[in-house]
Amino acid sequence: MTRLLATPPSWPRVLTAGFGADDPTDLDAAVRAGAFAGLARAIRGHGRTGTIAELRVSGLRGRGGGGYPTAEKWHTCATTPADVRYVVAHGYEADPGTRVAQALMEQRPYAVVEGAAIAAFAVGAAEAIIAVRAEYGEAIRRLRLAVERATDAGHIGTDVLGSGADIAVSVRPVQGAYMLGEETVLLRALEGKRGQPEQRPPYPAERGLFDRPTVVNDVVTLAAVPWILVNGPEAYAAIGDPDAPGTVLVQVAGAVTDPGVAEVPTGTPLREIVDLAGGLASSYRLKAVVVGGPAGAILPPRELDTRYTFTALREVGASAGSGSILVADERTCVVDLATLLTRFCADEACGKTIPCRIGLRRLAEIGERAVTGHARPTDPVLLADLSADIVASALCDHERGATRPLTTVLRYFRDELDEHQIRSACPAGVCRPIAVASGAAAT
Amino acid sequence: MSTVPGSGIVRGMALTFRRFFEPKATVRYPEVRPEIAPRNRGRLQLLHDENGHLKCETCFQCAQACPIECIDMGGVDTRGRYNVHWGPAETYGERREEAALRRSGRPVPDAAFASFAEVDLGPVSAVLVAHDHDPAHMLGILEETQAAYGYLPVAALRHISFATGAWYAMVYGTASYYRQFRLAPPADGDPALAAADRRPSEASFLSALDAALGMGPRPAPGNARTGDAAGPRA
Ligand SMILES: Cc1cc2nc3c(=O)[nH]c(=O)nc-3n(C[C@H](O)[C@H](O)[C@H](O)COP(=O)(O)O)c2cc1C
Ligand code: SF4
Ligand code: FES
Numbered sequence: 211m212t213r214l215l216a217t218p219p220s221w222p223r224v225l226t227a228g229f230g231a232d233d234p235t236d237l238d239a240a241v242r243a244g245a246f247a248g249l250a251r252a253i254r255g256h257g258r259t260g261t262i263a264e265l266r267v268s269g270l271r272g273r274g275g276g277g278y279p280t281a282e283k284w285h286t287c288a289t290t291p292a293d294v295r296y297v298v299a300h301g302y303e304a305d306p307g308t309r310v311a312q313a314l315m316e317q318r319p320y321a322v323v324e325g326a327a328i329a330a331f332a333v334g335a336a337e338a339i340i341a342v343r344a345e346y347g348e349a350i351r352r353l354r355l356a357v358e359r360a361t362d363a364g365h366i367g368t369d370v371l372g373s374g375a376d377i378a379v380s381v382r383p384v385q386g387a388y389m390l391g392e393e394t395v396l397l398r399a400l401e402g403k404r405g406q407p408e409q410r411p412p413y414p415a416e417r418g419l420f421d422r423p424t425v426v427n428d429v430v431t432l433a434a435v436p437w438i439l440v441n442g443p444e445a446y447a448a449i450g451d452p453d454a455p456g457t458v459l460v461q462v463a464g465a466v467t468d469p470g471v472a473e474v475p476t477g478t479p480l481r482e483i484v485d486l487a488g489g490l491a492s493s494y495r496l497k498a499v500v501v502g503g504p505a506g507a508i509l510p511p512r513e514l515d516t517r518y519t520f521t522a523l524r525e526v527g528a529s530a531g532s533g534s535i536l537v538a539d540e541r542t543c544v545v546d547l548a549t550l551l552t553r554f555c556a557d558e559a560c561g562k563t564i565p566c567r568i569g570l571r572r573l574a575e576i577g578e579r580a581v582t583g584h585a586r587p588t589d590p591v592l593l594a595d596l597s598a599d600i601v602a603s604a605l606c607d608h609e610r611g612a613t614r615p616l617t618t619v620l621r622y623f624r625d626e627l628d629e630h631q632i633r634s635a636c637p638a639g640v641c642r643p644i645a646v647a648s649g650a651a652a653t
Numbered sequence: 654m655s656t657v658p659g660s661g662i663v664r665g666m667a668l669t670f671r672r673f674f675e676p677k678a679t680v681r682y683p684e685v686r687p688e689i690a691p692r693n694r695g696r697l698q699l700l701h702d703e704n705g706h707l708k709c710e711t712c713f714q715c716a717q718a719c720p721i722e723c724i725d726m727g728g729v730d731t732r733g734r735y736n737v738h739w740g741p742a743e744t745y746g747e748r749r750e751e752a753a754l755r756r757s758g759r760p761v762p763d764a765a766f767a768s769f770a771e772v773d774l775g776p777v778s779a780v781l782v783a784h785d786h787d788p789a790h791m792l793g794i795l796e797e798t799q800a801a802y803g804y805l806p807v808a809a810l811r812h813i814s815f816a817t818g819a820w821y822a823m824v825y826g827t828a829s830y831y832r833q834f835r836l837a838p839p840a841d842g843d844p845a846l847a848a849a850d851r852r853p854s855e856a857s858f859l860s861a862l863d864a865a866l867g868m869g870p871r872p873a874p875g876n877a878r879t880g881d882a883a884g885p886r887a
Contacts, residue, residue: 306855307862344833386831388855402791404826420789464866492867504858538866547865554858562714640865 304391325432502531
């Protein structure tokens with residue numbers, strides 16, 4: 211398992227409580243620790259609308275990157291007229307470098323199963339599907355065991371707690387490409403179709419899996435739901451930043467001594483999160499942090515006071531994304547790094563629309579021209595224009611996000627980008643531009 | 654509902670007479686030519702860019718979107734090999750197989766063209782029966798078909814399209830999208846080719862990322878791997 215980083219004892223542990231148990235699939239131990247008490251409370255106490263109301267008070271917002279209020283999503287799904295509804299727990303974890311969802315599913319399988327079951331009860335779905343990345347063999351095994359044991363014990367299954375509600379939970383391995391992270395793509399994969407995004411709206415909560423209202427929630431979002439129902443929504447709302455309360459799972463990696471996963475209250479400054487990983491592994495100074503995975507923002511040290519909330523991150527041009535925080539020291543060239551990220555995003559784009567198929571490729575080429583010393587005089591303007599066009603015309607959030615690495619470099623590391631684009635030089639000494647006479651890099 | 658008998662006929666005839674005296678929209682075709690919008694393509698034709706390359710990327714979007722399936726791709730690839738997938742070759746003059754495979758992240762070994770050979774349809778028929786010929790089970794159908802043949806032969810994909818009623822473009826698009834599918838027999842004894850069957854971008858991205866961040870090699874992925882499905886991932 212990815213290491214769980216030590217956090218100050220005063221920080222609440224909603225998601226990581228019970229990490230490191232001998233056997234996370236042991237149902238009796240889990241029940242002693244409070245598993246399925248939240249579901250019982252939802253069914254016996256709150257009822258369907260009451261459960262959603264509790265969630266609304268808690269202020270829980272999606273941890274999949276977008277930060278959409280979970281109660282609103284459930285409400286939409288529950289009130290859209292339909293014969294069948296579904297719940298999909300999103301455990302695909304698209305970012306290949308991040309393993310927070312994997313750690314959660316391996317260590318707290320019952321929290322994920324219970325969260326999905328509560329969602330199914332609240333919206334009136336008879337079926338909840340936990341979609342897990344196929345490479346996560348151990349997570350799949352543990353989740354399946356958890357579902358089996360919970361069903362045998364009557365926590366889920368038919369006529370749960372005599373409520374008349376049937377809640378079948380299943381675990382579905384999915385594999386494909388990065389784009390499966392996008393919710394409409396994941397739904398297409400579950401339908402057995404080619405993985406390409408659909409226009410939203412209608413959002414999946416209105417028309418999702420097999421055209422039925424579907425709640426798609428990150429497994430990290432769902433795992434917090436039982437805690438909220440047991441400890442009360444006010445307790446959850448009191449954690450972290452009032453605008454988006456609760457805790458988040460982040461992964462700190464890169465040029466740090468102690469990479470790993472940590473549970474932090476929202477609103478924690480980036481600097482404090484980076485420090486959890488033990489500081490820089492080298493004697494070089496910190497140069498940048500990449501927040502949010504492949505489509506992440508590259509932020510300079512002076513933005514490290516940014517608080518980890520959806521709004522504050524958006525203001526500095528970033529997004530929580532996959533929960534990944536990568537640290538780079540001075541030996542890293544940010545232009546090279548941004549080009550690498552953009553190229554990955556362009557290669558993984560689905561090809562459905564023009565910003566996706568052509569736009570991202572042209573964007574990656576701008577970066578590639580910069581790092582090889584072939585930048586054109588028009589490139590700086592083209593970069594700004596093209597990114598703005600992609601953001602304005604994108605079909606899905608992947609293309610919008612894919613502009614972040616290069617646009618944040620333009621915003622925060624303008625000098626370094628200019629060195630590459632105008633003088634064909636790399637201040638960090640990483641890129642080996644095929645140097646033309648200085649300043650005459652035009653083609 | 655009308656209460657006066659015959660009022661319906663009167664209203665109907667009123668409409669007939671009104672139309673009778675209205676100006677007509679008929680165009681007397683060969684003598685009079687309608688105005689055709691400049692972007693009308695009429696017969697489908699592929700355009701070339703300024704370097705003479707076809708602009709079509711063989712992304713199958715158009716074939717997948719066309720409601721009456723009049724668009725499909727077939728013909729001769731850039732190396733002059735005949736590899737029609739489906740549909741009339743003359744509609745799309747050239748099928749850029751290379752591009753299709755590139756989009757799918759797979760290499761283009763010559764062995765790939767063994768996949769166009771005829772195969773015994775028994776196994777794929779059995780899979781289809783087990784799935785009730787239901788196109789909503791496409792991933793399951795494709796997975797079991799691949800288990801039966803070791804890869805997804807084109808003849809089997811065609812049969813799946815025929816038997817489930819799913820468009821070939823959709824079946825092919827699905828098969829070429831997901832990492833677990835092979836459109837060519839696994840290259841025996843050539844681990845490099847077998848590894849490249851999988852989507853290579855994630856592994857190379859991660860190692861490039863590590864290099865860019867000055868990190869050492871990643872620890873071997875813990876227990877997070879399952880058999881064939883796992884691409885290298887740390
Ligand atoms: C390219 C891309 C990748 C994504 N990857 C993930 C992912 O790995 N896990 C996840 O839960 N959501 C991911 N999302 C967000 C989902 O589309 C969706 O918004 C989210 O799962 C909704 O759940 P939430 O409300 O709990 O956040 C991704 C979105 C995009 C555009
Ligand atoms: S396959 Fe169709 S949509 Fe795709 S590039 Fe070619 S002509 Fe355009
Ligand atoms: S990645 Fe293709 S439409 Fe978004």
